[in-house]
Structure formats: structure tokens, C-alpha cells
Amino acid sequence: MARAMTRQQVMVSAGVGGVTVATIGGTLGALALTEAEAPGELVVRAIRGDASAAADPTADAWGAARRTRVPILPQQLVPPALESAGIVDLEVEALHDDETVAFRLTWDDASLDDLDGVRRYHDAVAVMLPTAPGDPPAITMGARGVPVHILQWRATWQRDLDGKTGVDQIYPRVIHDVMPDDVLPAGVAAEYWVARKAGNPLSQAKRTSPIEQVVAEGFGTTTHVPGGDARGAGVHDGERWRVAIAFPRARPGFGDPLAPDGRWHASFAVWLGERENRGGRKHYADWVPLRLA
Numbered sequence: 561m562a563r564a565m566t567r568q569q570v571m572v573s574a575g576v577g578g579v580t581v582a583t584i585g586g587t588l589g590a591l592a593l594t595e596a597e598a599p600g601e602l603v604v605r606a607i608r609g610d611a612s613a614a615a616d617p618t619a620d621a622w623g624a625a626r627r628t629r630v631p632i633l634p635q636q637l638v639p640p641a642l643e644s645a646g647i648v649d650l651e652v653e654a655l656h657d658d659e660t661v662a663f664r665l666t667w668d669d670a671s672l673d674d675l676d677g678v679r680r681y682h683d684a685v686a687v688m689l690p691t692a693p694g695d696p697p698a699i700t701m702g703a704r705g706v707p708v709h710i711l712q713w714r715a716t717w718q719r720d721l722d723g724k725t726g727v728d729q730i731y732p733r734v735i736h737d738v739m740p741d742d743v744l745p746a747g748v749a750a751e752y753w754v755a756r757k758a759g760n761p762l763s764q765a766k767r768t769s770p771i772e773q774v775v776a777e778g779f780g781t782t783t784h785v786p787g788g789d790a791r792g793a794g795v796h797d798g799e800r801w802r803v804a805i806a807f808p809r810a811r812p813g814f815g816d817p818l819a820p821d822g823r824w825h826a827s828f829a830v831w832l833g834e835r836e837n838r839g840g841r842k843h844y845a846d847w848v849p850l851r852l853a
Contacts, residue, residue, distance in 0.1 A: 605655055605853050614655045614662035615791040615806035622664055622804075625653035630828060632667075632843045637700065638779060642841045646832045650685075650845060656852050661818050662806035663687050665828065672796045673833025674715035677730045681838045684831040685794075685803050686712035689850075691775075691815030693822030696847040701776040709814040710774045710782075711790050713803050715833070718770035718794055761786065770794070771805055775814060785813065824850040 605624055614621045629649045634642035651666040665685050673683045689709045690696050702708035719725050727734050740749035750756070755763035761772060761784050771790040776782045794803040810817045818824060825847040831837035 611655045611657040611660040611662050612791070612806055614660070614664070615804050616793055617664050617795050617802045617804035619804075621655060622653060625655050625664065628652045628848070630845045630848055632828075632830060632845055635829075635840055635842050635844050638840060640840045642837065642843065645843055646835045646837075647830060647843060650828055650830060652826075652828065652848075654850070656809060656818070659809060660806055661809045661852075662804060663826075664802065664804045665830075666800055666802045667830055668800050669796075669832055669834070670799055671832075671834035672715070672798075674719040675725065675730050676716055679836065680730075681831070681833040681836055682714055682716040683801060683833045684712055684714045685801070685805075686710055686829045687805055688827040688829070689815065689818075690825060693816065693819075693824055696825040696827075698778070699827060699844075699846055701778055701781070704777050707775050707777045707815075709811065710776060711805050711807060712772050712774070712829075713770050713792050713794060713805055714772070715770075715794060715801075717767055717772070720767045721770060724765075759786070771807075773807075773814065788813075818852060820852040822852075824852070826850040 605626060611621065613619045628651070630652050632645060632647050632650050634645040636642065647667050647669070649667075653664040653666075655662045655664075665687075667685070669683060671683075673681065676682055687710070688701070689711075690702075691707050691709055697703055697706040697708055701710075716725065727736075740752040744752075753763070753765075756765060769788075769791055771788075771792050773785050773788040773790055774782050775785060788807075790805060790807040792803065792805040794801055796802075809819075816822070827847050828845040830843040831841075832843070837843070
């Protein structure tokens with residue numbers, strides 16, 4: 561596995577701070593769904609051809625997928641909690657071939673939030689998978705010795721791919737006196753961008769994917785894994801988000817391959833920027849069965 565950064569290391573290197581993939585667990589107790597009460601079985605259908613095309617949420621390949629509506633709950637197990645839910649369900653579709661697994665996630669959200677600022681937060685969605693087949697680990701991001709694999713798409717990271725996003729875009733009327741890049745050689749100027757120099761994934765000037773991959777063994781153990789080959793994109797139509805997340809079925813460095821003969825599960829989380837969702841203030845779905853057909 562590539563050299564990883566723990567949550568604590570990411571936050572320390574950020575200087576002022578930042579938000580990374582947060583806990584994906586949530587309220588259990590009476591709201592937890594038993595196997596018999598599961599909101600429907602999520603079936604990953606094989607398609608003819610290359611499922612990697614499904615990294616585009618508008619691809620024709622999605623016509624072969626089955627839609628499953630998964631109930632969504634506000635995270636209220638640990639602080640900071642979400643007081644009330646802004647959505648009630650998440651539409652999940654999934655595809656696979658011999659090389660790739662892809663999810664398409666759709667939820668109602670009339671507000672497109674893809675810039676962070678003072679009390680300004682971004683939209684996001686995540687898929688959580690066990691690292692091995694069988695009974696799923698704790699919904700609270702796994703447990704010690706029983707890790708989970710999480711893939712999170714961020715609207716801000718997708719905006720970064722479409723062009724530079726910085727202070728000028730967040731605050732159009734900002735006035736700069738002078739920036740390190742304006743007066744110093746590139747190598748010297750880079751030292752002044754402390755978080756970026758430290759490798760903080762939230763501060764990178766250039767991105768190759770809008771998706772972050774992490775592993776975790778419970779609350780507070782989120783570990784960023786640099787590199788990775790997850791791909792995806794999101795489309796907002798004015799009323800809802802539709803996001804595709806595609807990744808290698810073999811999952812090198814993240815867990816066992818997702819094989820048709822295994823008993824798999826998946827969980828999901830959604831952040832609504834307009835409602836100031838961030839970190840643990842988010843929506844989550846309990847584990848649902850996942851089958852590679």
C-alpha cells in the first residue's frame with residue numbers, strides 16, 4: 561500500500577485546518593435495519609463491454625442497471641451530529657465487469673454547492689465497503705482489526721478538475737498584495753504553501769480524480785491513501801445530483817477483490833453543503849446486501 565496519512569497527520573499538516581472523509585457510521589439502536597428489514601437487495605449487474613465507461617453518470621451503460629432506493633438517516637450516534645435529515649433516501653445503481661465495479665448514486669438536492677468558505681460547505685457522497693466478504697463490520701467505520709474501504713466523491717474536487725479553484729473564486733472581490741509565486745522561484749515559493757508541501761490531499765493544486773479513497777478501523781482512524789485509481793463524476797440538473805464512482809474490482813491495497821461468489825455489503829453517506837453538512841454532520845445508510853450478478 562502507498563504511504564498513507566492518518567486523519568491526525570492530515571489536520572496537523574493543514575495549518576489552518578480542513579475537512580477530510582468523516583465517520584460514515586450513524587445512529588443504530590431502534591433505527592438499525594436487520595437483515596430481514598433491509599431496504600432491498602442491491603444487485604450489481606454485469607454488462608457487456610467495459611464497465612469503466614460507467615465512471616460517467618450519463619453513460620448508456622447505466623441502462624442495464626437496477627435501481628434500489630436505500631433509506632437515509634441523520635448521523636446521531638456521535639458528536640458532531642446531524643439534528644435532522646435533509647433527504648429521506650438515496651437511489652443506488654451498480655454495474656460490474658471483470659475489471660471494474662461502478663456505483664451511480666442519485667439524491668434530491670436543489671442547491672449545487674461546490675465551493676468551500678466561511679460557513680460554506682460542499683456536497684459529497686461516499687460508498688463504504690468491507691475489506692472481506694461475509695458479515696459486515698460495525699457500521700461505525702469498522703472496528704480495530706476489521707477495516708473498511710471508503711470512496712468519497714466531492715463536488716469541490718470535481719470543480720478543481722474543471723479549473724483552478726481558489727480564494728479568487730470563493731471571494732471574487734478579494735485584493736492580493738503579493739503572492740509567493742509572484743516574486744520567488746517556483747521551488748522556493750512552494751515552501752510557503754505549507755499544507756500542499758506536506759502532502760495534504762485537501763490542498764493539492766492539481767487533481768486527477770474527484771474521489772478520495774481511505775481505509776478506517778472505527779471512528780477517528782480515517783487514513784488517506786494517496787494515488788489510487790478510482791474515477792468518477794457528478795452531474796447536477798438543478799434538482800438533484802447524479803454521481804458515478806468506478807474503481808478496480810481487484811481493489812489492490814484496499815481489500816479482497818469483489819467476487820461474484822462472495823457475500824458482500826455496501827453502505828453510503830451523503831453531505832448537503834447548503835445544510836452545512838460536513839464531517840460527522842451528514843446522512844448515512846445502514847449496510848445493504850451487495851451481489852455481483
